[in-house]
Amino acid sequence: xAGVTQSPTHLIKTRGQHVTLRxxxxxxxxxxxxxxxxxxQGPQFIFQYYEKEERGRGxxxxxxxxxxxxxxxxxxxxxxxxxxxxxxxxxxxxxSSGDTDTQYFGxxxxxxxx
Amino acid sequence: AQRVTxxxxxxSVFKGAPVELKCNYSYSGSPExxxxxxxxxxxxxxxxxxxxxxxxxxxxxxxNKGETSFHLKKPFAQEEDSAMxxxxxRSNAGNMLTFGGGTRLxxxx
Numbered sequence: 478x479a480g481v482t483q484s485p486t487h488l489i490k491t492r493g494q495h496v497t498l499r500x501x502x503x504x505x506x507x508x509x510x511x512x513x514x515x516x517x518q519g520p521q522f523i524f525q526y527y528e529k530e531e532r533g534r535g536x537x538x539x540x541x542x543x544x545x546x547x548x549x550x551x552x553x554x555x556x557x558x559x560x561x562x563x564x565x566x567x568x569x570x571x572x573s574s575g576d577t578d579t580q581y582f583g584x585x586x587x588x589x590x591x
Numbered sequence: 592a593q594r595v596t597x598x599x600x601x602x603s604v605f606k607g608a609p610v611e612l613k614c615n616y617s618y619s620g621s622p623e624x625x626x627x628x629x630x631x632x633x634x635x636x637x638x639x640x641x642x643x644x645x646x647x648x649x650x651x652x653x654x655n656k657g658e659t660s661f662h663l664k665k666p667f668a669q670e671e672d673s674a675m676x677x678x679x680x681r682s683n684a685g686n687m688l689t690f691g692g693g694t695r696l697x698x699x700x
Contacts, residue, residue: 519595525686532686
């Protein structure tokens with residue numbers, strides 16, 4: 478098993494554009510969470526999805542949205558990009574949304590907004 | 592609101608010296624605490640969790656509810672321990688992790 482995979486690895490966008498980031502969880506995992514990691518800071522929770530439903534949302538504006546597909550993969554969408562959206566976006570998968578499940582992280586997608 | 596604080600951005604020690612990476616948290620309920628590690632060019636991975644009370648790669652961490660701390664310790668640092676360490680808290684209201692800002696550990700030969 479390759480673990481959690483994310484695509485693309487790197488992405489460069491300009492202000493005002495839209496971006497879609499993709500995540501494939503570990504086989505058998507049904508929950509996906511998204512985190513934003515700004516340079517020099519720890520990851521910050523954005524969303525959690527389980528069985529295609531949103532189970533949690535962090536303190537992010539409505540420009541951020543996500544969805545989960547029947548195969549449990551997930552997309553994170555960010556509209557009207559701002560310079561401050563430049564960050565490493567991490568996806569993590571777990572067996573369920575329960576509070577006993579370990580989260581396994583992907584390598585991240587590095588987004589640069591110019 | 593829950594919060595995790597790692598007061599040291601950088602900790603530099605010599606090989607064989609003891610290591611303590613500090614983590615303090617604020618949370619009104621009964622949290623679950625974790626340490627995650629990120630080695631160079633690798634993904635973030637779980638090092639240990641307080642609930643399992645195990646020692647991984649010689650590291651231990653004890654949850655001190657009175658001092659709201661979860662410091663990571665190792666008696667003898669090794670060069671391969673050089674990495675970025677993140678303390679994280681999970682509330683009892685779901686699987687959302689709140690991370691601290693991280694501490695970079697450098698173990699010098």
